[in-house]
Amino acid sequence: MPTSVATRTVKHRTDYKTPAFTISHVDLCFELDAKATIVTSVMQVLRQTANQPLRLDGVMLTLLSVEIDGKEVSADKWQQTTDSLTLNQVPDQFELRIVTQISPQDNTALEGLYLAENTFCTQCEAEGFRRITYFLDRPDVLAVYSSTIIADNSRYPYLLSNGNKVADSINDQGIRTVKWQDPFPKPSYLFALVAGDFDLVADSFITQSGRNVSLELYVDKGAAARGDFAIQALKRAMRWDEQRFNLEYDLDVYMVVAVDFFNMGAMENKGLNVFNSKYVLADAATATDKDFFNIESIIGHEYFHNWTGNRVTCRDWFQLSLKEGLTVFRDQEFSADMASDTLTRIEAIKVMRTAQFAEDASPMAHPIRPEHVVEMNNFYTVTVYDKGAEVIRMLQTILGKDAFAAGLALYLQRHDGQAVTCDDFIQAMQDAAGVDLSQFRLWYSQSGTPELTATQQYDASTKKLTLTLTQHTAATADQAIKQDLHIPVAIEFLFGQQHAKQQHLLDLTANQQQFIFNNIAQPDAIVWLAHFSAPVKLKVDYTDTQLLQIAAKASDGVARWDAMQQFWAKLIAARLQDNNVKQALPTAVIQLMQQLLTQPQADAALTAELLALPDFDTLAEQYQQIPVQQILTLLRQLKIDLAHALAEPLLQCYNRLAVTPYQYTEQDVATRSLRNRCLHYLAELADSTALIAQQISQADNMTDSLAALIASQQAQHVDFAALISSFATKWQDDAHVMDKCFSLVATDPTEQVFAGIDNMLQHKLFSWKNPNRVRALFSAFSMRNPEQFHRLDGKGYQLLADVVAKMDPLNPQISARLITPLLSWRRFDSVRQQAMQNCLTRLLELPKLSNDLYEKVSKSIG
Numbered sequence: 001m002p003t004s005v006a007t008r009t010v011k012h013r014t015d016y017k018t019p020a021f022t023i024s025h026v027d028l029c030f031e032l033d034a035k036a037t038i039v040t041s042v043m044q045v046l047r048q049t050a051n052q053p054l055r056l057d058g059v060m061l062t063l064l065s066v067e068i069d070g071k072e073v074s075a076d077k078w079q080q081t082t083d084s085l086t087l088n089q090v091p092d093q094f095e096l097r098i099v100t101q102i103s104p105q106d107n108t109a110l111e112g113l114y115l116a117e118n119t120f121c122t123q124c125e126a127e128g129f130r131r132i133t134y135f136l137d138r139p140d141v142l143a144v145y146s147s148t149i150i151a152d153n154s155r156y157p158y159l160l161s162n163g164n165k166v167a168d169s170i171n172d173q174g175i176r177t178v179k180w181q182d183p184f185p186k187p188s189y190l191f192a193l194v195a196g197d198f199d200l201v202a203d204s205f206i207t208q209s210g211r212n213v214s215l216e217l218y219v220d221k222g223a224a225a226r227g228d229f230a231i232q233a234l235k236r237a238m239r240w241d242e243q244r245f246n247l248e249y250d251l252d253v254y255m256v257v258a259v260d261f262f263n264m265g266a267m268e269n270k271g272l273n274v275f276n277s278k279y280v281l282a283d284a285a286t287a288t289d290k291d292f293f294n295i296e297s298i299i300g301h302e303y304f305h306n307w308t309g310n311r312v313t314c315r316d317w318f319q320l321s322l323k324e325g326l327t328v329f330r331d332q333e334f335s336a337d338m339a340s341d342t343l344t345r346i347e348a349i350k351v352m353r354t355a356q357f358a359e360d361a362s363p364m365a366h367p368i369r370p371e372h373v374v375e376m377n378n379f380y381t382v383t384v385y386d387k388g389a390e391v392i393r394m395l396q397t398i399l400g401k402d403a404f405a406a407g408l409a410l411y412l413q414r415h416d417g418q419a420v421t422c423d424d425f426i427q428a429m430q431d432a433a434g435v436d437l438s439q440f441r442l443w444y445s446q447s448g449t450p451e452l453t454a455t456q457q458y459d460a461s462t463k464k465l466t467l468t469l470t471q472h473t474a475a476t477a478d479q480a481i482k483q484d485l486h487i488p489v490a491i492e493f494l495f496g497q498q499h500a501k502q503q504h505l506l507d508l509t510a511n512q513q514q515f516i517f518n519n520i521a522q523p524d525a526i527v528w529l530a531h532f533s534a535p536v537k538l539k540v541d542y543t544d545t546q547l548l549q550i551a552a553k554a555s556d557g558v559a560r561w562d563a564m565q566q567f568w569a570k571l572i573a574a575r576l577q578d579n580n581v582k583q584a585l586p587t588a589v590i591q592l593m594q595q596l597l598t599q600p601q602a603d604a605a606l607t608a609e610l611l612a613l614p615d616f617d618t619l620a621e622q623y624q625q626i627p628v629q630q631i632l633t634l635l636r637q638l639k640i641d642l643a644h645a646l647a648e649p650l651l652q653c654y655n656r657l658a659v660t661p662y663q664y665t666e667q668d669v670a671t672r673s674l675r676n677r678c679l680h681y682l683a684e685l686a687d688s689t690a691l692i693a694q695q696i697s698q699a700d701n702m703t704d705s706l707a708a709l710i711a712s713q714q715a716q717h718v719d720f721a722a723l724i725s726s727f728a729t730k731w732q733d734d735a736h737v738m739d740k741c742f743s744l745v746a747t748d749p750t751e752q753v754f755a756g757i758d759n760m761l762q763h764k765l766f767s768w769k770n771p772n773r774v775r776a777l778f779s780a781f782s783m784r785n786p787e788q789f790h791r792l793d794g795k796g797y798q799l800l801a802d803v804v805a806k807m808d809p810l811n812p813q814i815s816a817r818l819i820t821p822l823l824s825w826r827r828f829d830s831v832r833q834q835a836m837q838n839c840l841t842r843l844l845e846l847p848k849l850s851n852d853l854y855e856k857v858s859k860s861i862g
């Protein structure tokens with residue numbers, strides 16, 4: 001029987017109330033045991049509102065005792081529910097001692113305190129602390145914590161928690177007791193504890209004011225060498241935040257623990273980050289250039305949270321983008337400075353145009369500051385994170401870099417040690433910059449992707465150029481009425497003859513607005529929305545010539561890439577209209593690509609992007625109803641046609657570009673990227689198998705090996721089966737590489753994929769309890785194998801639904817993330833709609849559906 005709707009409480013942003021009590025100090029003690037860990041919590045509680053009971057959050061806890069000011073409280077003085085403990089009559093100020101028991105070994109949800117393999121580990125954000133002990137588990141209760149950890153020293157030689165270690169002793173039985181003290185008041189979601197056996201990579205950092213910070217990276221035994229890149233990246237992040245925003249680290253130790261079982265990328269717990277090992281460990285043989293990039297960016301992200309998140313935190317979870325949007329923006333700026341700025345921006349734009357635009361068009365649409373939530377874990381989204389970061393970026397664009405930095409400094413100084421709101425952030429920006437941001441604030445409350453229409457009119461006799469911009473935001477699933485937003489529109493005029501360029505920033509604030517330029521020559525082309533200056537869709541009637549001109553000449557690499565993407569999208573849309581697959585490629589684009597391939601001086605990373613066709617998801621977002629098969633057929637045909645038209649320059653470029661030995665430098669990454677882009681096309685030509693075999697046998701790094709495998713698979717070479725099987729044999733004991741192998745198996749564009757996945761489920765390293773393994777197989781299948789996932793017979797959808805049903809009782813965070821592609825069933829044709837709906841209905845009928853999954857599925861078919 002389905003669980004009744006009534007048990008799923010919807011929380012509303014506007015219902016916020018200050019807590020009736022606060023807790024100034026907490027002393028925690030953990031007697032670690034796999035099945036029966038005893039948690040003793042001693043809290044200093046203070047009343048803030050008269051005549052209120054004390055209601056504490058707590059889930060899946062066995063309550064052993066309650067004491068107030070040293071006196072046992074009898075059971076008739078409290079009420080327990082499945083998620084709370086309420087004490088009715090309590091003093092205004094008292095010490096509350098609560099003892100509970102939990103079972104870390106049975107915790108497969110990886111939320112709260114869990115034991116995975118031989119490591120005890122916590123994950124408290126967003127509401128996991130209540131699975132450790134009864135508490136006011138909300139981010140506006142800031143307390144000073146100490147934690148005492150008691151465990152068997154031989155099995156758990158490292159006992160870690162937030163802050164500084166203040167005591168450490170061992171008794172005759174080999175039982176160790178370690179005590180930690182964190183001087184900074186913090187919300188419960190930033191608490192962390194780790195116990196296990198590791199290799200320690202140690203280093204140190206001298207802050208700008210001359211303090212010495214010891215850096216400690218804890219990794220799996222034997223993996224120390226693979227931790228070097230992460231620790232170097234950490235030092236770069238610490239230096240960068242000092243230089244860019246004048247922000248310095250505040251404790252004497254910064255610890256990072258890499259764990260194999262983790263629901264997300266990483267977690268910014270004060271002084272003790274916990275990372276998914278996939279975002280820490282890397283070397284040339286096992287990690288790709290993209291892995292190295294992600295590690296640097298996530299190490300930066302969690303470090304930057306120390307100021308934007310920890311020192312200044314969120315008042316309530318509706319404000320999540322306050323810390324996440326801002327911190328993603330900061331990590332993107334860091335990556336742009338460390339790696340290629342053009343590529344960093346292009347990757348961020350791709351995320352927006354694929355995942356975020358899709359979310360806005362889905363039943364889960366929400367503003368970057370959501371209005372209502374059933375399960376908070378469902379709102380760690382691309383909208384809150386990535387669109388949130390775009391909103392911060394627009395602020396920087398509107399205010400200018402210096403005023404933005406001043407605004408951030410004012411925000412941090414004004415609110416240090418507080419739990420605040422998105423409004424507080426905007427207010428600080430407004431006060432520092434002296435700019436009215438009242439209309440800009442709508443970006444926080446309005447969901448949906450605005451559509452921008454741009455037209456131009458030139459009067460040659462008066463040399464007057466008139467630009468007209470119109471904005472429109474369509475209704476979304478959560479919100480019918482939309483208002484006009486303040487949209488910064490960066491533009492660049494390209495003048496053909498003189499090769500001249502001119503840049504401007506237009507502030508669109510009305511529904512329709514004209515911008516007049518007097519005494520100006522007629523531009524040959526206008527780059528609209530340069531650098532993706534706002535997270536909007538753009539409608540402009542570009543000619544092919546204009547797009548190719550922008551692709552060839554714009555000053556900004558992002559604009560050039562974008563023009564190529566628009567060129568292909570336009571061509572695909574036209575061919576889709578006339579149902580014409582076998583049309584010759586326009587010579588102008590072939591000429592341009594030929595030129596790009598034969599310019600050894602050019603930025604290779606950008607060239608690789610200029611040579612890329614748009615991906616399936618980017619194209620899909622441009623259609624109300626997604627023409628799955630047509631897009632796939634056209635994309636494949638274009639790839640084959642380009643390979644033939646450019647065969648010679650592709651091969652020459654490929655041969656010119658080898659790099660060894662492997663180094664992760666901006667230049668080498670660029671070279672590999674361009675070379676592998678060439679290979680991707682060359683694989684479509686006859687007798688390309690030797691080329692691929694050669695690259696695999698000569699590669700000294702995972703980037704080139706994996707690129708060759710993917711090229712072979714996507715071109716459907718017959719010998720791909722042999723290649724992947726020797727790859728799987730070679731790496732059978734390495735979980736991170738096997739994840740790549742699982743993903744490869746899952747992206748097989750043929751029907752073989754089902755047998756392949758079944759086979760991998762038998763692999764000794766596969767485990768349903770490990771989110772990385774499950775995602776490697778099934779996110780790859782549902783998000784990167786449109787051919788087979790969107791099969792007309794519904795077999796792809798059923799596979800995903802079966803996996804979701806299996807995962808939900810084990811780990812609801814993961815099941816709710818996996819379901820995402822099925823939620824958007826309305827975007828497909830009626831046959832696929834029906835097949836997807838059937839899957840969702842079946843899930844809704846499951847006896848014990850998690851809140852996480854229920855919220856999404858019911859929104860989708862409700």
Ligand code: TRP
Nearest residue numbers: 125126263264265266267268380
């Ligand atoms: N705050 C983390 C970040 O840096 C996100 C996170 C990690 C998280 N683990 C989680 C969120 C578990 C919810 C649940 O972005």
Ligand code: ZN
Nearest residue numbers: 301305324327
């Ligand atoms: Zn974050």
